[in-house]
Amino acid sequence: MSSPMELYEQLTAQGLAVREIKAQKGEKAEVEAAVQRLLRMKEDYKHLTGRDYQAGRPPARTDDDADPAEDEEEDEDDQVDPWNVSTSSAKGVDYAKLIVRFGSCKIEQELVDRIARVTGKTPHHFLRRGIFFSHRDMHQILDAYESQKSFYLYTGRGPSSGAMHVGHMIPFLFTKWLQDVFDVPLVVQMTDDEKYLWKDLSLEDCHRYTLENARDIIACGFHPDKTFIFSDLDYMGASPAFYRNVVKVQKHVTFNQVKGIFGFTDSDCIGKISFPAIQAAPSFSNSFPQIFGDRNDVQCLIPCAIDQDPYFRMTRDVAPRIGYLKPALLHSTFFPALQGAQTKMSASDANSSIFLTDTAKQIKNKVNKHAFSGGKDTVEEHRKFGGNPDVDVSFMYLTFFLEDDEQLEKIRQDYRSGALLTGELKKCLIETLQPMIAAHQERRRLVTDETVRQFMTPRKLHFSR
Template identity: 70%
Template sequence: MTDCQGVAEGASTPMELYERLSAQGEKVRSLKSAKAEKAEVDAAVQLLLMLKMDYKQMTGQDYKAGCPPSDNVGAPNNGPAADGTGEEDTVDPWNVSTTNANGVDYDKLIVRFGSSKIDKELVDRIERVCGQKPHRFLRRGVFFSHRDMHQVLDAYEKHKSFYLYTGRGPSSEAMHVGHLIPFIFTKWLQDMFDIPLVIQLTDDEKYLWKDLTVEECHRFAIENAKDIIACGFDLNKTFIFSDLDYMG
């Protein structure tokens, strides 16, 4: 059993789990106020997220501080995977599927992939540190989790240098809106922090995994680069490269 499994053991009723959740939430706030080590804070947050998932599974309701569960609360009937006996959500670079009638459980994804939830506290800090309104993708929850964003903001406040890195696997001549969303957000990050950006085009990977020739993959990389450039990145601070060109 991992540290993130069975976190609700010993909490046999919704009220007991609610009380444990309240205590864990207070612990997270205390650690943050005391500026504890990042690893300690992250571990406490991960446990809090797991407790919230257990609470929702037990009560059918989202946990809300100061709102204890009622006596007659019960777990909901959410469809084929609601009882936990169905398959896990499948989320990888190629597939997204779920057997749950409510759709993909993003809180579980955050725990599985070891990221942290983008909460209002983080969005407010971005606005405070950068002096401008956070991107609508943050305000509307399109981007819902992160790794080390607080560390990035710390570096920015201390005027330490860093850079952005992202990429694209070119498998078609043109990029659609879904492909462009990360680049639209990256453009905003570059403008906000005024920093360099590296964009890797993995045309070699597409040659290995797709039924495409080397020439087709390289041509797609060039065409996709045009779409990326059209997002308006700073030409003096952006480096785009093809694996086939730079890595053979």
């Protein structure tokens, strides 16, 4: 009898086989036979493991699966999906394994160097430090750019509260840099419909959070002539072209596929099952006729955290079957909670997050009280043995927000040697965050209702290509 891992791998291969047969327009009997075999394998898998098969979520290893050459500490798999991120490791998610599991490509130094050559700009420190670590088809985007062809950026935000935290800003800070160095248009999807379907929130609250979060996004410095921010609740009803693409995706993705990708169950509302098609639609340029007309040949580049990748694996799978280009992606790591890298920062836990609305005093108190330390228990031990920056949350946060590479490396070495104490490291972080968030709050204060309307009005954007 197959082990859970072997059956999981067989299921993954059979799912690919079914999609290939359908893509090649195989005979009806051949398709049905392949689908029936897939369904039987899923039943066997559930009987063996006690849970439904989910693509990208292999089973926990058993003794039968174990490879003696592997690290014995890696007992549990990381859980990564669009709604949950967790790991048993104090260092955080194993991103090398995640690349293998998701089938993406590591951002190697060669790609970072090529981006520098093509743009003529120093690569963003998120790229230099591996914060954006994985990609799909980024070389294709650069090929297009060098051939004077257009592309556009697409990222988004699920507005579940009025206040965003610093972890939410990572894709927007990087997207702002991409917009500047490539001089390309950007669409920002506010998935207020998603939050209504998944959270215990009213439609009115979800839409209000969209408008509040839009202020924070605008305060990142996006160019109004190159940026369109839209609410799903508003835009889909006002844009026939957008809705037509949603329907095309819905027709070409089966219920079994979305259950396999996202883990939906029979008790989930039908809105959840249809939502992935809505998140897919901005990947296609003719969803925005006010920007691109009826062109469907403008490729899309999506900067996002890697937990959003399942949506776009689905999108890339369906795109050729409806006559569109596959979107390219750049994936970021997760921004850890203050309590440690086992989970990402959450807006639902005030003490796990540094919010963009926090005062200087609140920032200081949260870092000092809640930031997980990689230091030793006593000053004497720390001076003698040093701390571990790989698990220290204050150091992790500095890798995101301290731009000076030399200063960051000196902090790493001093902390590891014991020359820098935990309290001193936390002080470095506090002194980095306080002015950064204060500056953001000042920019946000200048964002008026009219500014928000300007960014969220469907219109022609201006860009060089």
